[in-house]
Amino acid sequence: MSISNKVHELDATTLQPFFDAHHVVLLAVLMLPQSERSQELVPVLQSIADASAIAVGQINVNGNGNWDAVSSFGITTYPHIMLSGGWGGYKVYRGALVETSIVSYMNRFLKFPTITRLEPGTLRSFQSSHDVVVVGYIGPEDSTAATHFENLAKAMHPEYVFGVTDNIDFARADSVDVPAVVVYNNATQERCKVPITHDLTQMQTCIRKAAQPLVVELYPEIHDDLLDLDTPFAYIFTTPNSEALTVELPSLARKYHGKLQFSSASASRVPSIVADMHLASAPLPAFGIREPLSNRKYPMPTPASGTTFLAAVEEFVKAYIANTLNPTLKSEPTPPPSPSGLIKVVGTTYNTIINDPTRDVLLTICTAHCAPCHRLYPVLEELAASYSAEEAGKTTIATVLYDKNDTPLRRVRAFPTILLFPVGGKGAPVRFWGERTVRGVRGFVEGNRGVS
Structure with a gap:
């Protein structure tokens, strides 16, 4: 039964014809009923479909022939969303599975080409057009840098919007040495220069690091990608609908920006991450730090009576940066030797x-x-x-x-x-x-x- 008259339920036989029949398709690959996150995504899809003119479909891969239908997309975890301008031209969405994030991604896909050519009258307005904007400053004769930037934009659009200019005066006005990529993070009011190289993966990582807000709103589906940026990661777990920390937390995050990536989430939304950080679900709020490369975890003890939570967090962060904290380690007891040698x-x-x-x-x-x-x-x-x-x-x-x-x-x-x-x-x-x-x-x- 369809969840909405605008959300189309697809299977292995109807998937490609559906793509062929529509100019743009938003497809959700779900695993129902086992995946709770898939269940939560169903009403989100309905809301998007009801408010959007693009075609929205869902395909369920619950132990049926639909596995083969989506295998070519390279999707191995569920749920997942992809956006396509045709059967062969799809983009796998990497963001949070919430309506505002998905719609913003769709709008970038629909409204911006892969690369926007910037002219004297459009550069400044383009730089401020989104929370994160990526601009390539490339000399008019530098075909190698132009190719590297084009490959970068093709790989990352519409995760971010990309513009390019070969006007050297623009670069000089922004104190940019050509060629270079500049990430304008309007949410943090910062910019970051990224060298243009042949290493696409390295450039993508640098851009994603520069594009992060001061405090990431954490969801399970973006957790691993955030840790892959290799910046020490700070978690604040709160009660649902908690707004008490929203005013003071960004200023604390800005103070340690570049050394720690702060995040926040209600503990009930990410219970497995709370447990993995060796923290209890109560009392809340709670705080911890993870080193992504080593996976070492530093859960903060409950603040002493009379100490505010954020004051305790700042002292804990100072101790972490000073390298005076010891990580906690979950471990079974060391077992005796096995007769088999295993x-x-x-x-x-x-x-x-x-x-x-x-x-x-x-x-x-x-x-x-x-x-x-x-x-x-x-x-x-x-x-x-x-x-x-x-x-x-x-x-x-x-x-x-x-x-x-x-x-x-x-x-x-x-x-x-x-x-x-x-x-x-x-x-x-x-x-x-x-x-x-x-x-x-x-x-x-x-x-x-x-x-x-």
């Missing part, structure tokens, strides 16, 4: 075992109640026993319970996940996708090991 990694032993520079380490990441994980244990035990018998200290076969122990691995979403940490490549583990048999896993280890 090593059980816990939070306190992770770095010692995984980062052993002399051994290739195959780590299977599990959760306590994962049935496929339990079925895999006999394979891992046999594999561990065979390596123990055949070689002297070259290969470690290990497991870790992801829900019971803190690790530096942030983006694991499927269980079991099998990773090989080879000698000489500990920072770039190789993921196993093959058949989960002794022969299949052993062949993977032998083909990717760092020890000869």
Whole structure:
């Protein structure tokens, strides 16, 4: 049954014809009824469809043939939204799944070309046209920089709006050395110069960092992307509809801008993040800091009686920046050795075992109640026993319970996940996708090991 006379329910047979029949399509890829976030998105889609002239569709990938229909989009988590100007010209939306953010993204897609050519009479108005505007200052003969900027805009529009000028006088007036990209963050009233290079990923990261507001409104679906910017991340968890901190928090965030990225969310909206930060759901508000690269967590104790929350936060931030805080670590007790040689990694032993520079380490990441994980244990035990018998200290076969122990691995979403940490490549583990048999896993280890 359709949720709205303007929201079209699609399947594997109707998806492409729907795209072909409409100039612009907003598509939501959902997993119903399992995904609570998908359920929350349904009325948002209805509201957008009722207020918009573009075609809005939804496709449900709940264990049916629709999986194959969306596989070409490269979407692996649900729900997800994409915006398309045709079957082959889609953009995957990376923002919060709330109506205001989605509509703003749609408007940038509809109203702005990938790159706006800026003239003397339009530059200043363009710079102030949105919260974040990206302008390329490129010399008229610099085809290499022009190509790099074009690739950047194609990759990121309509996440942001992009303009370009080859007028050197414009660049001089803004004290910009050509060629360069300048991010105008009108929300923070700051601008950031980004060098134009061949490294598209690096430029994207720099732009996203420069584009962040002083205080991010945190939602589960944008959390990982924010952490991927690698700026130490500060969380303030509040009660629903709390407005008590909105006046004072931005000034505190501005004071530490560039050193910490502040965020705020009601604890009830992001309960798993609250728990992952080793904080309780009460009392609120609560505060913590995470280092994205190491995944170390620094939860702030409840402020002492008579101390205001923000005063306690500032003192905690000062201590963090001074490097006088110790992170907390969730860990099971260190287990006794296994007769098979299969090593059980816990939070306190992770770095010692995984980062052993002399051994290739195959780590299977599990959760306590994962049935496929339990079925895999006999394979891992046999594999561990065979390596123990055949070689002297070259290969470690290990497991870790992801829900019971803190690790530096942030983006694991499927269980079991099998990773090989080879000698000489500990920072770039190789993921196993093959058949989960002794022969299949052993062949993977032998083909990717760092020890000869």
